[in-house]
Amino acid sequence: MPADVVDLIMQDHREVERLFDELKQNPDKRPNLLPVLTTLLTAHSRAEEAEVYPVAAAEAGEKEEVSHSQQEHVEADQLLAKLAKTDPTSAEFDKALQNLVDAVTHHVEEEETKVLPGMRSNLSDQRRSELGEAFAASRKQHLGDQPGEMTREELEQQAKNADVSGTSGLTKDQLKQKLQRDAKS
Template sequence: MPSVTSDVVELILEDHRTMEELFRTMRNKEADRAGALKEFADLLIAHAEAEEEKVYPALRRYKNVDNEDVEHGVHEHDEGNRALLALLEVDDTASDVWEEKLEELVEAITHHTDEEERTLLNDARENMTDERRAEIGVLFVQARAEHLKTGPGRIENVRRVVKSA
């Protein structure tokens, strides 16, 4: 269901909750794990690219925002992308290797989303006006949609993203 908010903080949180839901599906041996992984991969790459293009640069402009937190967020995106690639490279969704790589991905992404919610998103709440968060939210949604059009979770693209990090 599309969001009714344009607040960038709420939009990012919605993506995080969608990722958690997709993790639950991927952990379910009776579910369409490959389909959930495709949806997850597209969302993760599009989400991270849109954050790095539109949200993080806006946060860097505020003196009360720790730029090391922003840089750490970018680093954690890279870690998540590497974990995603490792899972995408496993063909058999019923294998022990797939389960292992899935848990590594869950750990990397959960760690990042938890930290981001406690640091950068709270920084955005404290330092940006509601209007500015809405402006950045519109830019974030547009950038994410543009990335989603390209099928960003395709293994070739994830390899390119990891290599360029």
Template sequence: MTQIEIPRPTSGDVVELIVEDHRLFESLLRELRDATADREAAREALSNVLIAHGEAEETEVYPKLRTKDAISDHEAEHGEEEHAEGNEKLLALLECKGTDTQKFDDAVEELAEALNHHIGEEEQTILNPARTEVSEQARQDLGERWAAMRNRLLDEGCGSVENVRRIVEEAHEEGLLPADDEDES
């Protein structure tokens, strides 16, 4: 398996850093759809960067944007619910035994659907207000803190199936995800 290099910025405007990760997610999803690509490497890279990205956003970015009134409590909570949904789809992908099955392809598409929805919404309802309502210096400070946490989580291997399973279980306990018997409705 080849190792996919995940960029590790240490500073920058938090909005631009987050958008760069969104483009990376889209690129990794294309790799996961490509039967000639190293899908295992793409799955591992996407899992690590997706978890590090979302956890750093929820810890460092959303609370700060709330206090600056750039986003509402509802928008932050909705973002967290969408992270939880994406993490649940990611877990289904990680639990696929091989990368050459219909189950794997279906799991990729379900994750892609959840991710693409979240990316579009986040860029419009959270990042656009951050661009206009938050000072450049505050976005730089936020970028540094977000990148530091994201890089630390990447170093810890945060995308392991065990860690993703723990995160999804916590999301269920916190009510961010419907109970399993509600999923079918």
């Protein structure tokens, strides 16, 4: 039987936490680990946004939590993009890393105590397996994507997940800016 989407998401969370620890404890490994973190975190976020969040909102009754989680994804994406552009040997890297760790840790805690339990209790085993397949396929498709680099369709999905209205007439850049402003508020 395919993997449960909740289990897959939590596995990714543990791997991200492991990478954070490695980046903090082994500065000499940062040049090699940073692309791994960036790839995993970006692919994970895009797969959640495309496959998991719409179902969690519509079928598992987690609309408000999904909206909040989506806003946190936008914030984490900005922090990850900043970290990726920071010299791993610089003092600024430690601060940028800690900002990302704090934001992602907060997001993971909320997701694992609110959204994921709601999915586990409100979706059938079969539905979670179907979502697991869709999540894994989407994550694979997004490997190599970089933070902040999204299509208009991905930005529209983020807006829908975050319950942000009035986006249909916006350009891609305007939509991105609106999502970033809403994430900060």
